[in-house]
Amino acid sequence: MRLSLKVWRQSDKDAAGGFEDYKLDHVSPDMSFLEMFDVLNEQLIEEGKEPVAFDHDCREGICGMCSMYINGRPHGPLRGVTTCQLHMRSFKDGDTIVVEPWRAQAFPVIKDLVVDRDAFDRVISAGGFVSVNTGNAQDANALPIAKEAADDAFAAAACIGCGACVAACKNASAMLFVSAKISQLALLPQGQAERSIRAEKMVAQMDAEGFGACTNTGACSAECPKEISLENIARMNREYIGAKFSSSAV
Amino acid sequence: MATSSRLDAKIPQGPLETKWSKYRSSVPLVNPANKRNLEVIVVGTGLAGASAAATLAELGYKVKAFCFQDSPRRAHSIAAQGGINAAKNYQNDGDSVYRLFYDTIKGGDYRAREANVHRLAEVSGNIIDQCVAAGVPFAREYGGLLSNRSFGGTQVQRTFYAAGQTGQQLLLGAYSGLQRQVGMGTVKMYNRHEMLDVVNIDGKCRGIIARNLITGEIERHGGHAVLLCTGGYGNVFYLSTNAMGSNVTAAWKAHKRGAFFGNPCFTQIHPTCIPVSGEHQSKLTLMSESLRNDGRIWVPKKKDDNRPGNEIPEDERDYYLERRYPAFGNLVPRDIASRAAKERCDAGYGVGTSKLAVYLDFAAAVERYGRGEANKNNIHNASDADIITWGKAVVKEKYGNLFDMYKQITGEDPYEVPMRIYPAVHYTMGGLWVDYNLMTTVPGLYSLGEANFSDHGANRLGASALMQGLADGYFVIPYTIGNYLASEIRTGKISTDHEAFVKAEAEVKERIDTLLRIQGKTSPELFHRRLGKIMWDKCGMARNAEGLKQAIEEIRQLRRDFWSDVKVMGTASYFNPELDKANRVADFIELGELMCIDALDRNESCGGHFREEYQTEEGEALRDDENYMYVSAWEHKGPENWELHKEELVYENIKIAQRSYK
Numbered sequence: 001m002r003l004s005l006k007v008w009r010q011s012d013k014d015a016a017g018g019f020e021d022y023k024l025d026h027v028s029p030d031m032s033f034l035e036m037f038d039v040l041n042e043q044l045i046e047e048g049k050e051p052v053a054f055d056h057d058c059r060e061g062i063c064g065m066c067s068m069y070i071n072g073r074p075h076g077p078l079r080g081v082t083t084c085q086l087h088m089r090s091f092k093d094g095d096t097i098v099v100e101p102w103r104a105q106a107f108p109v110i111k112d113l114v115v116d117r118d119a120f121d122r123v124i125s126a127g128g129f130v131s132v133n134t135g136n137a138q139d140a141n142a143l144p145i146a147k148e149a150a151d152d153a154f155a156a157a158a159c160i161g162c163g164a165c166v167a168a169c170k171n172a173s174a175m176l177f178v179s180a181k182i183s184q185l186a187l188l189p190q191g192q193a194e195r196s197i198r199a200e201k202m203v204a205q206m207d208a209e210g211f212g213a214c215t216n217t218g219a220c221s222a223e224c225p226k227e228i229s230l231e232n233i234a235r236m237n238r239e240y241i242g243a244k245f246s247s248s249a250v
Numbered sequence: 251m252a253t254s255s256r257l258d259a260k261i262p263q264g265p266l267e268t269k270w271s272k273y274r275s276s277v278p279l280v281n282p283a284n285k286r287n288l289e290v291i292v293v294g295t296g297l298a299g300a301s302a303a304a305t306l307a308e309l310g311y312k313v314k315a316f317c318f319q320d321s322p323r324r325a326h327s328i329a330a331q332g333g334i335n336a337a338k339n340y341q342n343d344g345d346s347v348y349r350l351f352y353d354t355i356k357g358g359d360y361r362a363r364e365a366n367v368h369r370l371a372e373v374s375g376n377i378i379d380q381c382v383a384a385g386v387p388f389a390r391e392y393g394g395l396l397s398n399r400s401f402g403g404t405q406v407q408r409t410f411y412a413a414g415q416t417g418q419q420l421l422l423g424a425y426s427g428l429q430r431q432v433g434m435g436t437v438k439m440y441n442r443h444e445m446l447d448v449v450n451i452d453g454k455c456r457g458i459i460a461r462n463l464i465t466g467e468i469e470r471h472g473g474h475a476v477l478l479c480t481g482g483y484g485n486v487f488y489l490s491t492n493a494m495g496s497n498v499t500a501a502w503k504a505h506k507r508g509a510f511f512g513n514p515c516f517t518q519i520h521p522t523c524i525p526v527s528g529e530h531q532s533k534l535t536l537m538s539e540s541l542r543n544d545g546r547i548w549v550p551k552k553k554d555d556n557r558p559g560n561e562i563p564e565d566e567r568d569y570y571l572e573r574r575y576p577a578f579g580n581l582v583p584r585d586i587a588s589r590a591a592k593e594r595c596d597a598g599y600g601v602g603t604s605k606l607a608v609y610l611d612f613a614a615a616v617e618r619y620g621r622g623e624a625n626k627n628n629i630h631n632a633s634d635a636d637i638i639t640w641g642k643a644v645v646k647e648k649y650g651n652l653f654d655m656y657k658q659i660t661g662e663d664p665y666e667v668p669m670r671i672y673p674a675v676h677y678t679m680g681g682l683w684v685d686y687n688l689m690t691t692v693p694g695l696y697s698l699g700e701a702n703f704s705d706h707g708a709n710r711l712g713a714s715a716l717m718q719g720l721a722d723g724y725f726v727i728p729y730t731i732g733n734y735l736a737s738e739i740r741t742g743k744i745s746t747d748h749e750a751f752v753k754a755e756a757e758v759k760e761r762i763d764t765l766l767r768i769q770g771k772t773s774p775e776l777f778h779r780r781l782g783k784i785m786w787d788k789c790g791m792a793r794n795a796e797g798l799k800q801a802i803e804e805i806r807q808l809r810r811d812f813w814s815d816v817k818v819m820g821t822a823s824y825f826n827p828e829l830d831k832a833n834r835v836a837d838f839i840e841l842g843e844l845m846c847i848d849a850l851d852r853n854e855s856c857g858g859h860f861r862e863e864y865q866t867e868e869g870e871a872l873r874d875d876e877n878y879m880y881v882s883a884w885e886h887k888g889p890e891n892w893e894l895h896k897e898e899l900v901y902e903n904i905k906i907a908q909r910s911y912k
Contacts, residue, residue: 012824012825028528028530030528030530030661032532032659034532035530035532038530038532038775039530041775042773042775042776045817045819045828049819050819050820051819051827051828053825053826053827055320056494057319057324057326057493057494057495058324058326058493058494059493059494059532059533059535060329060533060536060655061655062328062415062418063319063324063326063328063493064323064324064328065319065320065324085655085659087658087659087661089661110464110825111824111825114825116320117320117321118321118441121321121322121429121432121439121441124425124429125429125432125433126433128426128429129426129427129429130384130385130426131430132380132383132384132427133305133308134301134304134305134308134380134427134724134725135376135380135725136383137376137379137382137383138379138383140338140378140381140382140388140396141338141340141395141396143382144393144394144395145390145394146390146394147390147392147394150387150389150390150394153385154387154389154413157387157412157419157422158418160418161321161323184385185385188385188387190382190383190384191385
């Protein structure tokens with residue numbers, strides 16, 4: 001396959017970025033999208049140019065590190081697939097592909113396609129946990145949990161924290177990410193003790209980070225590589241409103 | 251054979267069953283006021299690192315944690331699929347601490363330390379309790395209790411799981427505990443930081459040198475103890491199931507500063523991975539061992555049979571694992587399954603275009619589950635099509651994400667055609683040598699999880715890596731570190747102005763400058779590929795003395811080429827992944843040489859280490875217990891120069907036998 005690429009290049013967080021055009025002549029349809037970028041980078045090094053910086057690690061769709069905005073969609077054209085699992089057979093010979101970083105105020109660009117997602121870690125630090133120190137647990141089977149609840153919690157917990165939801169949202173809202181964690185723990189008995197305070201604190205931190213509000217367009221869930229459901233946002237709103245009615249904390 | 255005087259494993263006296271409980275009751279304690287003044291540096295935030303950092307902070311120590319990724323949640327533990335073992339005996343199928351201990355020692359082909367493995371089995375149950383309490387959504391039965399499945403090398407069901415994403419769920423559990431401490435200010439988190447050296451003062455480890463990967467700044471961090479939880483070194487083979495960033499650099503720097511490297515040649519080749527598809531390939535993807543619960547492995551009985559798998563009739567298929575190993579069948583340990591696949595492919599029975607693949611087939615499981623569903627719902631006249639539909643639904647629930655991943659990568663639908671799989675590098679049993687306290691040969695420097703050598707001998711059983719990582723971090727180090735830190739309460743804050751820090755920082759900077767100055771013709775990536783090819787061809791699934799000797803020469807030449815011809819783009823003063831890669835590849839090259847030296851020294855076959863000269867008539871690994879029942883611990887003496895120290899393995903509780911799964 002022959003491809004034309006328009007790739008966002010930005011030398012550091014304060015620099016003005018812009019698109020650069022590249023051509024690749026020998027792309028195999030069996031390559032992953034990131035392997036295509038490996039080829040591009042080898043070509044750039046040969047030409048004495050600096051390779052494109054991009055985040056990636058596991059390359060099997062689970063670590064959440066890869067984060068390319070491809071032809072206007074986070075992680076590209078396929079549903080339920082991360083950039084690293086997107087293969088070139090999903091494109092046509094002669095295509096022009098536009099690649100940008102995630103765009104959000106709360107995710108500043110570090111270099112080229114690499115953004116800073118520390119905001120997500122801070123949201124989890126605000127309350128995305130069960131406060132149980134090591135060594136305090138009872139026998140695991142002493143706490144039966146209905147399979148349906150466990151399955152629903154697992155579905156929410158499948159979030160990989162990549163930030164595609166934020167990148168997809170016109171408001172750069174992080175509601176899907178935050179609600180997935182709030183839902184997981186609200187659905188499980190272990191999460192009950194801190195249920196209210198968790199919702200309040202995580203939402204407060206989300207707002208403080210500069211993520212936008214939710215206007216129910218559903219782009220987040222449609223573009224989520226793990227297909228995290230919008231139900232989680234509804235549940236988070238319920239949790240949050242309930243918590244606020246009885247709150248004295250935040 | 252006697253153990254080298256340089257190695258003291260510090261195994262507690264007394265009967266095996268009471269060593270750990272007695273140790274815990276007698277280990278020196280550090281009072282809470284003193285803990286606040288003791289700083290612990292944790293490098294790596296996978297299962298071992300995240301659980302250790304969180305737990306030590308809960309205890310009151312001041313913790314600094316480091317990871318090279320953009321968030322601690324990305325560590326490669328996240329990619330573990332199938333499950334985590336624990337001797338809970340929830341299935342009432344005869345499991346016990348002793349059986350988990352025994353299976354692990356036997357699975358490791360009698361090359362692991364009894365006391366460490368028994369402790370691992372003892373704390374395994376606590377891990378499940380802790381994870382459930384932290385909100386990990388394990389798979390459950392309709393009655394609300396936890397579900398289990400089988401893994402290789404065992405005859406009980408002791409593996410806990412969360413679909414094919416067990417590592418993800420466990421890591422996110424440990425990560426949430428870590429972030430809780432970060433929020434409370436008891437852990438200071440340094441993401442996008444790479445450790446580039448350890449600093450020793452007066453024979454004790456006192457800190458690290460790290461590079462801020464965004465700004466390029468070289469930083470000094472002092473601490474009373476340093477924990478390396480930095481994972482394995484499978485990427486020395488270039489192609490492996492490891493993440494792209496997984497590297498040996500932290501462990502290697504420690505090795506060059508005095509930590510002995512244990513059993514470097516013990517690497518695990520996992521039998522069920524998606525085969526290589528072309529030159530461009532950057533990594534390999536595992537298909538979980540849990541698939542062998544239901545999938546049957548076979549090749550055609552006829553050589554060079556080019557018919558599609560689902561068109562080959564039943565009686566023309568060779569289910570070679572079931573044929574050779576009737577007692578364990580498709581659930582033999584990984585080393586055995588991998589060698590058996592290689593043997594069939596080498597003999598000309600491989601499938602697919604490359605002929606380097608075997609089938610993993612779910613047709614029988616689909617039918618069995620479909621009939622089960624029909625029975626459950628009292629339907630006795632179901633059509634074959636209905637049964638297959640229901641069966642596929644059950645398989646989808648159990649393994650759906652793995653099937654999707656396979657389809658995405660290969661473009662084939664495994665619900666319709668059998669999967670093609672082939673062995674690939676997956677895990678390294680070798681690692682930094684540690685004693686019972688998990689301390690390396692450098693006082694104050696510890697190693698946890700895959701980064702150490704201690705628990706899996708020459709072959710790790712499936713679902714035991716997650717168990718070891720969390721055992722070390724949640725339940726072992728919080729006790730054993732007290733043994734050292736109790737004597738550090740008078741030390742005071744570690745000053746990073748000490749000349750040892752100044753010197754180590756200067757050396758790190760000098761190396762970075764050298765890498766950038768060479769400006770040769772070859773990218774770090776191409777050097778990495780060349781190293782990987784040498785390692786896979788000559789120190790991979792099968793090794794022999796002649797090949798290893800050649801490999802050592804080739805790697806030495808590669809190292810010289812690297813330091814005269816590497817081309818690193820960009821600068822050291824800002825975010826530069828090429829520079830990070832060059833640093834890592836340089837260390838992999840040195841490690842590769844040591845792995846070959848170790849493989850050449852070990853004139854026997856055991857577990858994942860298969861020397862072609864040493865095999866039984868049936869092609870099984872032939873151990874030499876008389877001469878090689880030791881841990882090889884290598885001391886770095888200089889370039890191309892190591893000294894071997896031996897730790898004799900003493901089996902007081904297990905009868906040594908030739909490993910049989912027939």
